[in-house]
Amino acid sequence: MSPITIIFYFLGAITLASAFLTIYSKNPIHSAIYLVICFFTIAGHYLLLNAQFLAIVHIIVYSGAIMVLFLFTIMLMNLNKEDEVHKPRITRLGAITVFILMSVVLVTIFIHSKTIVGEYDTSGEDYQSIKVLGKILLNEYMVPFEFASILLLVAMIGVVLLSKKEKTEKK
Numbered sequence: 001m002s003p004i005t006i007i008f009y010f011l012g013a014i015t016l017a018s019a020f021l022t023i024y025s026k027n028p029i030h031s032a033i034y035l036v037i038c039f040f041t042i043a044g045h046y047l048l049l050n051a052q053f054l055a056i057v058h059i060i061v062y063s064g065a066i067m068v069l070f071l072f073t074i075m076l077m078n079l080n081k082e083d084e085v086h087k088p089r090i091t092r093l094g095a096i097t098v099f100i101l102m103s104v105v106l107v108t109i110f111i112h113s114k115t116i117v118g119e120y121d122t123s124g125e126d127y128q129s130i131k132v133l134g135k136i137l138l139n140e141y142m143v144p145f146e147f148a149s150i151l152l153l154v155a156m157i158g159v160v161l162l163s164k165k166e167k168t169e170k171k
Contacts, residue, residue, distance in 0.1 A: 008048055015041040020099060024092075028074045032067060039063040053130060073159045 018038040025031040039062045046055035137145055 004048060008045070011041045011044045011048070015045070016103075023095065023099075029071075032070050032074060035070070036063050036067050039067070053133065069156065069159070076159070 015038055018034045018041065022031045022034040022038060025034060040059065043055040043058045043063070046052075046058060
């Protein structure tokens, strides 16, 4: 096995483990930390694909900005164990069962997939160039890019509205 294959399997195992721990962890702060670990390992996968720009942007945007937003949300909602609704064990068992079944299906699909044989059609453009990437994002993909920014804005407004405490009047 080549060193890149070993690194791929190592990063893949850490990605899957941290994604599972993100969902299974009871403490929301621990879930956020596991999600950051998952984001960093995905950035490692980008580096293995020789997409350094995407890896750095992924770290800056997701591990930086989005996780800060998640942590602010968690802290604003003030999730205490006393207020938390405890889920029955059957729900957790069902989640674990679904996770295992989905993992088995994905591994089976991966094992039975066939590699592409033949020549790749390339346009000759270097998509690692920031100039080319900027032209593509802001010309061909301008509308989805703007939809993503509107989605993030709506999510931030929703977080503020959800975290706003209602004033109770005492009589």
